[in-house]
Amino acid sequence: MCGIVGYIGNREAYPILIKGLHRLEYRGYDSAGIALIDSESNLHVYKTKGKVANLEQYCKDKNISGTIGIAHTRWATHGEPNDVNAHPHYSQSENLALIHNGIIENYLPLRQMLEKNGFTFVSQTDTEVLVQFIEYVRSKSQCSLYEAVHQALSQVVGAYAIGVLEKGNADVLVAARKGSPLIVGVGEQEYFLGSDASPIVEYTKNVIYLGEEEIVEIKRGSSDILIKNLSNVKLKPQIQKIQMDLSEIEKGGFEHFMLKEIFEQPKSLEMCMNGRVQTEMQEIILSGIRDNIAKFRNARRILITACGTSWHAALIGKYLIEYYCKIPVEVEVASEFRYRNPVVFEDDVLIAISQSGETADTLAAIELAKANGAFIYGICNAVGSSVARLTHSGTYTHAGPEIGVASTKAFTTQVAVLTMITLLLGKELGTIDDSTYKHLVTSLSEVSKKIEKILSKADKIEQISKVFTYARNFMYLGRGYNYPVALEGALKLKEISYIHAEGYPAAEMKHGPIALVDEEMPIVVVAPKFKIYDKIVSNIEELKARKGKIIAIVTEGDTNIANIADYVIEIPSTEECLSPLLTVIPLQLLSYYIATAKGRNVDQPRNLAKSVTVE
Numbered sequence: 001m002c003g004i005v006g007y008i009g010n011r012e013a014y015p016i017l018i019k020g021l022h023r024l025e026y027r028g029y030d031s032a033g034i035a036l037i038d039s040e041s042n043l044h045v046y047k048t049k050g051k052v053a054n055l056e057q058y059c060k061d062k063n064i065s066g067t068i069g070i071a072h073t074r075w076a077t078h079g080e081p082n083d084v085n086a087h088p089h090y091s092q093s094e095n096l097a098l099i100h101n102g103i104i105e106n107y108l109p110l111r112q113m114l115e116k117n118g119f120t121f122v123s124q125t126d127t128e129v130l131v132q133f134i135e136y137v138r139s140k141s142q143c144s145l146y147e148a149v150h151q152a153l154s155q156v157v158g159a160y161a162i163g164v165l166e167k168g169n170a171d172v173l174v175a176a177r178k179g180s181p182l183i184v185g186v187g188e189q190e191y192f193l194g195s196d197a198s199p200i201v202e203y204t205k206n207v208i209y210l211g212e213e214e215i216v217e218i219k220r221g222s223s224d225i226l227i228k229n230l231s232n233v234k235l236k237p238q239i240q241k242i243q244m245d246l247s248e249i250e251k252g253g254f255e256h257f258m259l260k261e262i263f264e265q266p267k268s269l270e271m272c273m274n275g276r277v278q279t280e281m282q283e284i285i286l287s288g289i290r291d292n293i294a295k296f297r298n299a300r301r302i303l304i305t306a307c308g309t310s311w312h313a314a315l316i317g318k319y320l321i322e323y324y325c326k327i328p329v330e331v332e333v334a335s336e337f338r339y340r341n342p343v344v345f346e347d348d349v350l351i352a353i354s355q356s357g358e359t360a361d362t363l364a365a366i367e368l369a370k371a372n373g374a375f376i377y378g379i380c381n382a383v384g385s386s387v388a389r390l391t392h393s394g395t396y397t398h399a400g401p402e403i404g405v406a407s408t409k410a411f412t413t414q415v416a417v418l419t420m421i422t423l424l425l426g427k428e429l430g431t432i433d434d435s436t437y438k439h440l441v442t443s444l445s446e447v448s449k450k451i452e453k454i455l456s457k458a459d460k461i462e463q464i465s466k467v468f469t470y471a472r473n474f475m476y477l478g479r480g481y482n483y484p485v486a487l488e489g490a491l492k493l494k495e496i497s498y499i500h501a502e503g504y505p506a507a508e509m510k511h512g513p514i515a516l517v518d519e520e521m522p523i524v525v526v527a528p529k530f531k532i533y534d535k536i537v538s539n540i541e542e543l544k545a546r547k548g549k550i551i552a553i554v555t556e557g558d559t560n561i562a563n564i565a566d567y568v569i570e571i572p573s574t575e576e577c578l579s580p581l582l583t584v585i586p587l588q589l590l591s592y593y594i595a596t597a598k599g600r601n602v603d604q605p606r607n608l609a610k611s612v613t614v615e
């Protein structure tokens, strides 16, 4: 939540910062702001409520010159989204400007202390407290900006990624992180800051992933990058190459990132399986699992934790692993797991799933399980993210950057990784027979082509969506592997269209939700033809008897359900355990088309942010 950009070098900072903000806007879009130091070393802050485009408009008649600057796009935590609460925040003397992603938990006692010392505040934000506190420390100990930031952060409780500028100090940019991501881009005689690599990749592929509690000072024209941690230990900067292409973070002719990402799924799944699903040998190769097979073999149970869409993928993981590997699996949303004092054994394996790798609750759940001695395995998309660094081992999903707030290709690649893990584990543990293993490996490799087929019929789904823009409620039903898909379909619809939607196990519907069914109620039933097909057909009959409007996701050629349901959307036939990879695609498209028909901003839905780095 919140996006941070920074620049110091020989070019004009403003265009770089604005472009960077546009790329990070998916992280929050309540308000945006920019701070620049001009050639006379004056510090200017411009900020305004609303999106980055509003900021650009606002800056049109302002002095936006300067070769050093910081910028911010906000998802409000403390204080409503307005001009005053927008970042950057000035210190009292207006000598310092600071941008911040995270939450300063002890901001109240700090604020009270500062007020006693004559500081006054213009905003309700914790960020203003932090910048004032840095100024206070700086004036007390007459130290450098870097030292003041260091000393101040030593007394701060909470999470932060920050960038700080100082009037009269046009050659120095100080930044720090704890709990929120921050990357330093290292170019020729220039440096960049970004919450992720998207504002940086256009200029350099050399980056430093700032570690936990690390503070960096970058200086104009100097190749020395000073990094110390909060314990004052000097660290050697580790420069890494980012594997990201500019085309991956652009819309590429699609109207929205979400649609682009839905259509990218055949490709992202191929990237995910590349080198891992060996079709000729009919083998799965996953070094993270192979190298740690003893941990899984000896595991008392597997815990899987995640949030949102990643949690839905985790639920599918439970169906997969318990069925094929015979290891007990418990799945829990990370925010519940971390706070309920769960029993975690040293011989547990915890799998943490996260697209961004930065979700605060998921990170806290990892820390908790780690402290209890469990082996931690990460499944994440963002290379170099906190999940990747905090876990003992793991598998990247390689979905490529996901910019749309609604998760689509992240979900299918997470499910693909869980499937690969299951197959390999099952084979190693001897719980899957060889012919089933080989058959499933081959079937998995065919999924991308089948998704292409579903996508080629997107027009039909768009037509169906037009019928349902009236709806105020939706119900999604599924059974077995497709129960989590029903949950995911409901989440997709509500987050981008603002239509209320609920997902249920289909048979649960008779225990309450059926009371909601009338001729106004659209019910999406995920009903591919597998072993409990007859039961789900009965469920559809029961709903039809109450005049519900049925949109059924069925296996190709299913004339039976076609005769009962109001609308059917076909998916190619596949194995039951692989079906979520196909059935979710029409649900993503249905949500997308309903939301766009209602004029919603699907890439940046209200109140949401892509990466939930605060609790």
Ligand code: M6R
Pocket (backbone or CB within 6 Å): 307, 308, 309, 310, 353, 354, 355, 356, 357, 358, 359, 362, 405, 406, 407, 408, 491, 492, 495, 610, 611, 612
């Ligand atoms: O980055 P993560 O996978 O950890 O994010 C978890 C959720 O915040 C995320 O899946 C969210 O639910 C999506 N907006 C759903 O589309």
